[in-house]
Amino acid sequence: MKRRITLQDIALDLNLTPATVSRALNNHPEISDKTKKMVEETATRLDYNRNKIASSLRSGKTHVIGVLIPTAEPAFFGSVIHGITNIANSSGYDVIIYQSNEMYEYEVKGIKAFMSARVDGILASISKETIDCSHFINAKRNGIPVVLFDRVNNDLDIPSVTVDDYQGGFIATEHLIEQGYKRIAHVSGPQHIKAFYDRLKGYRGALQANGIRFDASLVYAGDISIEAGKAAVENFLKLPVRPDAIFAVEDFAALGVIKQLKARGIKMPEEMGVFGFCNDLFSEHITPGLSTIDQQTVLMGQEAVKMIFHIIDNNNGMYQPSKVVLDPLPVIRESSLRVST
Amino acid sequence: MKRRITLQDIALDLNLTPATVSRALNNHPEISDKTKKMVEETATRLDYNRNKIASSLRSGKTHVIGVLIPTAEPAFFGSVIHGITNIANSSGYDVIIYQSNEMYEYEVKGIKAFMSARVDGILASISKETIDCSHFINAKRNGIPVVLFDRVNNDLDIPSVTVDDYQGGFIATEHLIEQGYKRIAHVSGPQHIKAFYDRLKGYRGALQANGIRFDASLVYAGDISIEAGKAAVENFLKLPVRPDAIFAVEDFAALGVIKQLKARGIKMPEEMGVFGFCNDLFSEHITPGLSTIDQQTVLMGQEAVKMIFHIIDNNNGMYQPSKVVLDPLPVIRESSLRVST
DNA sequence: CTGTTAGCGCGTTCAG
DNA sequence: CTGAACGCGCTAACAG
Numbered sequence: 001m002k003r004r005i006t007l008q009d010i011a012l013d014l015n016l017t018p019a020t021v022s023r024a025l026n027n028h029p030e031i032s033d034k035t036k037k038m039v040e041e042t043a044t045r046l047d048y049n050r051n052k053i054a055s056s057l058r059s060g061k062t063h064v065i066g067v068l069i070p071t072a073e074p075a076f077f078g079s080v081i082h083g084i085t086n087i088a089n090s091s092g093y094d095v096i097i098y099q100s101n102e103m104y105e106y107e108v109k110g111i112k113a114f115m116s117a118r119v120d121g122i123l124a125s126i127s128k129e130t131i132d133c134s135h136f137i138n139a140k141r142n143g144i145p146v147v148l149f150d151r152v153n154n155d156l157d158i159p160s161v162t163v164d165d166y167q168g169g170f171i172a173t174e175h176l177i178e179q180g181y182k183r184i185a186h187v188s189g190p191q192h193i194k195a196f197y198d199r200l201k202g203y204r205g206a207l208q209a210n211g212i213r214f215d216a217s218l219v220y221a222g223d224i225s226i227e228a229g230k231a232a233v234e235n236f237l238k239l240p241v242r243p244d245a246i247f248a249v250e251d252f253a254a255l256g257v258i259k260q261l262k263a264r265g266i267k268m269p270e271e272m273g274v275f276g277f278c279n280d281l282f283s284e285h286i287t288p289g290l291s292t293i294d295q296q297t298v299l300m301g302q303e304a305v306k307m308i309f310h311i312i313d314n315n316n317g318m319y320q321p322s323k324v325v326l327d328p329l330p331v332i333r334e335s336s337l338r339v340s341t
Numbered sequence: 342m343k344r345r346i347t348l349q350d351i352a353l354d355l356n357l358t359p360a361t362v363s364r365a366l367n368n369h370p371e372i373s374d375k376t377k378k379m380v381e382e383t384a385t386r387l388d389y390n391r392n393k394i395a396s397s398l399r400s401g402k403t404h405v406i407g408v409l410i411p412t413a414e415p416a417f418f419g420s421v422i423h424g425i426t427n428i429a430n431s432s433g434y435d436v437i438i439y440q441s442n443e444m445y446e447y448e449v450k451g452i453k454a455f456m457s458a459r460v461d462g463i464l465a466s467i468s469k470e471t472i473d474c475s476h477f478i479n480a481k482r483n484g485i486p487v488v489l490f491d492r493v494n495n496d497l498d499i500p501s502v503t504v505d506d507y508q509g510g511f512i513a514t515e516h517l518i519e520q521g522y523k524r525i526a527h528v529s530g531p532q533h534i535k536a537f538y539d540r541l542k543g544y545r546g547a548l549q550a551n552g553i554r555f556d557a558s559l560v561y562a563g564d565i566s567i568e569a570g571k572a573a574v575e576n577f578l579k580l581p582v583r584p585d586a587i588f589a590v591e592d593f594a595a596l597g598v599i600k601q602l603k604a605r606g607i608k609m610p611e612e613m614g615v616f617g618f619c620n621d622l623f624s625e626h627i628t629p630g631l632s633t634i635d636q637q638t639v640l641m642g643q644e645a646v647k648m649i650f651h652i653i654d655n656n657n658g659m660y661q662p663s664k665v666v667l668d669p670l671p672v673i674r675e676s677s678l679r680v681s682t
Numbered sequence: 683c684t685g686t687t688a689g690c691g692c693g694t695t696c697a698g
Numbered sequence: 699c700t701g702a703a704c705g706c707g708c709t710a711a712c713a714g
Contacts, residue, residue: 004483049453049456049457049483050457051398051457051459052457052458052459053394053397053398053403053458053459054398056394057392057394057395057398062394064437071423072413072419072420072422072423072426073416073419073420073423074416074419074622075414075415075416075419075622077419078413078414078415078416078418078419078422079413079414081413081419081438082412082413082414082440085413085438085439085440086440086442089439089440089447089450089451089454094437094439094454094458095437095438095439096405096435096436096437096438097422097426097436097437097438098426098430098435098436099423099426099427099430101427106430109430110430112390113430113435115390116390116391116392116393117393117394117435118392118393118394142345142390255626259626281415281416281622281623282622282623282626282627285596285600285623285626285627286623286626286627286628287627287628
């Protein structure tokens with residue numbers, strides 16, 4: 001392995017000092033164009049490659065963003081990462097990924113790793129287990145700005161990018177009502193996660209706005225999993241009066257609902273309407289096509305990076321936490337579309 | 342923002358020198374247990390957090406792995422990342438992600454960024470455009486080991502983790518033959534990518550092994566996209582004698598095939614058998630369920646990290662590039678399963 | 683416009 | 699078992 005070329009090497013080659021070479025490469029205004037050109041030429045000739053580590057140590061900026069997600073497995077977070085890294089990379093930032101695997105312990109470890117790596121900013125989506133959020137507060141106290149996306153905490157003074165979950169739940173439920181469904185059930189998710197809490201609220205809001213009495217037995221305390229959806233169906237079918245539509249808190253849960261309804265020979269959308277939330281990649285391609293709420297995942301990632309860049313650039317102390325709320329986009333497919341009332 | 346705690350702070354607090362504190366925290370054998378305990382206590386008390394940057398600069402090791410993928414959008418790469426980061430993180434490594442967006446230019450930029458970040462190793466899956474691979478050679482020359490996964494180059498002396506694509510193509514085709522299909526078509530992908538090239542070869546191999554003459558008109562030069570699958574179907578239906586089964590090089594292409602066959606009212610698997618490759622998340626949930634080859638994505642990621650760690654640990658020059666080839670696992674679903682011949 | 687000096691925080695010599 | 703001194707490669711401050 002050949003020794004790496006340093007600023008020193010370029011400087012010696014041109015009878016300059018490392019400092020000048022550094023400034024030239026950083027396009028410092030006080031360097032003559034002639035020198036800049038010379039330096040750049042020898043840099044490429046010698047195949048120079050800046051040591052980002054040394055640069056970071058000296059400048060105190062790493063140009064690295066840490067992204068903490070529950071898991072990269074479903075398409076959802078892959079899509080957000082897609083949005084994040086493309087913008088970050090084209091702005092000269094590196095992105096490091098850490099997965100909590102939905103566990104509080106790993107989430108805390110991830111933040112520690114980010115602090116140790118001296119990232120310039122953190123984007124995070126909290127795990128299902130997470131209730132105590134002091135690790136985020138701690139990062140902020142250490143001067144690392146944090147932006148939460150999608151899965152945020154209810155009462156945290158941290159900027160965030162989310163979709164309007166209340167509105168999404170409202171739209172989904174109201175759509176089912178408009179399609180003539182009378183008894184609409186809901187498969188909910190863990191309530192300490194604001195997104196899931198808000199979707200339930202949106203569901204209730206739509207019922208109320210349309211003069212339908214809320215019936216607690218029509219809410220199944222589920223989760224974002226296929227199994228939860230299946231279990232919810234079994235639960236609903238045992239009721240004295242079964243529902244005629246199900247709004248699931250998330251697409252995988254809705255998928256479970258669909259699978260179980262199929263297994264029971266219940267026709268969608270005729271006998272039972274189904275609505276999801278997320279617009280995961282598969283939703284379009286299953287049968288029946290799943291009606292759902294698009295969360296604009298790529299955009300969500302992009303907005304989150306933009307926000308963190310904004311905070312990084314204005315770190316003169318006074319930054320007021322802002323919340324970006326994206327519009328939930330209804331995507332209507334066969335699972336909820338009755339031809340006529 | 343409070344100043345970050347350094348080794349110096351701990352040293353002052355305990356009347357020691359930074360050197361001793363450093364050794365204590367690194368569990369150096371020549372430090373007394375008593376001192377180690379003291380140091381660790383004050384470290385946690387002062388909320389010390391090692392500056393990885395300074396450490397990297399000094400030691401020459403960053404404990405960072407760069408992962409270059411075409412795109413994080415489909416579930417496939419998300420799944421690989423899942424496998425990679427979990428092992429890497431639990432081994433104290435950070436993972437930085439870069440997307441080529443299937444473009445050669447960005448791929449080269451990504452490798453440059455990794456070199457600049459002084460990553461200890463690179464895992465990469467090459468873009469569709471990539472033909473010249475000198476950027477990988479260059480990284481190796483600079484002492485950064487490279488392991489390719491899934492999308493590798495034909496004639497490169499670089500260790501890699503792939504699935505046995507020939508075998509996969511063979512199994513898929515032979516399965517269709519066993520199901521009684523007589524005219525089996527193939528939607529192929531860009532041939533400079535070894536994986537796609539091998540799948541075509543496996544297809545031909547299975548035909549030959551079963552005494553079926555290869556017919557060039559039954560191979561559609563496609564791509565890994567829904568559109569390619571749809572176009573392939575249109576192409577095949579125009580033939581004088583249409584095929585009765587289609588093996589697509591990848592699941593999205595197969596999805597396009599299924600969609601177009603549905604649009605044309607052609608029944609699967611009765612009139613046309615369909616087989617994919619990848620076992621993407623959606624394949625199980627569409628109708629009909631897509632028969633496909635599972636690539637063991639999570640395992641692939643894990644094997645890739647393990648291999649790069651192995652190389653990093655034995656960087657005493659002599660490491661012979663090895664190729665790990667995973668078994669392709671057939672997953673048979675409705676799209677190719679005729680009840681009887 | 684360029685050179686000089688110094689130091690970011692750590693780990694690794696070499697002493698003792 | 700611990701301390702003293704140095705340097706990884708770069709950039710910021712101050713000269714000139």
